[in-house]
Amino acid sequence: MIIDSLTHILPTEVSSNLEKYKKIDLLFNELFDENTNVITEDDLIINMKKYNINKSVIAGFGWKDPGLAQLINDYLIEASKKYQGSLIPLCSLDINSKFSEEELLKCISKGIKGIGELHIEYNSLLEKNFIFKNILNIALENNLPVLIHGSEPLGHRYNGKGTNDPKKLYELVQNHPDNKFIFSHFGGGLVFYEHMPEVKKVLKNVFYDSSAQPFLYHKNIYRNAINSSSINKILFATDFPLIDMKRCLSETDYLNIEEKSHIFSHNPISAYNL
Numbered sequence: 001m002i003i004d005s006l007t008h009i010l011p012t013e014v015s016s017n018l019e020k021y022k023k024i025d026l027l028f029n030e031l032f033d034e035n036t037n038v039i040t041e042d043d044l045i046i047n048m049k050k051y052n053i054n055k056s057v058i059a060g061f062g063w064k065d066p067g068l069a070q071l072i073n074d075y076l077i078e079a080s081k082k083y084q085g086s087l088i089p090l091c092s093l094d095i096n097s098k099f100s101e102e103e104l105l106k107c108i109s110k111g112i113k114g115i116g117e118l119h120i121e122y123n124s125l126l127e128k129n130f131i132f133k134n135i136l137n138i139a140l141e142n143n144l145p146v147l148i149h150g151s152e153p154l155g156h157r158y159n160g161k162g163t164n165d166p167k168k169l170y171e172l173v174q175n176h177p178d179n180k181f182i183f184s185h186f187g188g189g190l191v192f193y194e195h196m197p198e199v200k201k202v203l204k205n206v207f208y209d210s211s212a213q214p215f216l217y218h219k220n221i222y223r224n225a226i227n228s229s230s231i232n233k234i235l236f237a238t239d240f241p242l243i244d245m246k247r248c249l250s251e252t253d254y255l256n257i258e259e260k261s262h263i264f265s266h267n268p269i270s271a272y273n274l
């Protein structure tokens with residue numbers, strides 16, 4: 001079985017009114033322009049069938065407008081019902097919106113499997129943000145993973161890259177050691193600090209996804225990440241439609257059967273409680 005641990009879909013209401021939503025939501029404005037690939041649940045399923053992907057995690061981006069967050073969360077939940085078992089919905093939230101806790105509880109009652117992808121910049125001030133703290137507490141109580149975008153401190157810039165670098169992600173985990181986190185894009189490189197025994201210990205509840213890998217890293221990162229962290233903590237993800245599924249899959253060709261069965265199947269099943 002192959003599970004794609006991170007994809008993004010949008011309702012046509014949003015994709016056909018890009019300019020309207022760019023004005024409404026700051027993060028949306030940063031991530032989307034007329035050249036951005038946008039797809040619906042039906043397009044995603046067609047692509048999954050083409051490349052023998054059995055299940056995909058579907059997520060938003062941590063919107064800044066509560067109305068947009070709600071619209072897209074409802075859409076993701078409906079899409080997962082339509083393609084029962086094939087699409088795994090996450091709940092996207094603005095960590096500064098007073099509506100977010102209620103939205104999260106609603107999404108949990110409707111069967112979401114995690115929170116994310118959140119675009120935050122972690123710092124000590126966030127420890128005084130009670131909305132953020134409560135989101136993490138609710139996640140913990142409900143055994144839901146929190147998926148957070150990781151930013152490489154070096155290398156090329158891209159829309160939405162942000163500055164949520166490995167040091168910030170590490171501090172977040174230190175302050176919330178019991179939460180289960182999934183850091184996208186290999187945690188912006190955090191995965192490699194697991195060569196340090198004390199760091200590995202702190203990051204015991206952290207998983208890493210490989211979303212957008214061909215844009216960011218050489219394909220050898222898969223085996224290097226497994227060696228640095230663990231065969232049990234790396235998830236295969238595409239970030240589709242940002243990047244072609246076939247290209248992402250082909251970068252894993254060199255892995256052995258055991259490595260593939262972990263990144264494609266065992267690890268997302270354990271990270272997302274599937």
Ligand SMILES: [Zn+2]
Pocket residue numbers: 117149150184185
């Ligand atoms: Zn991301």
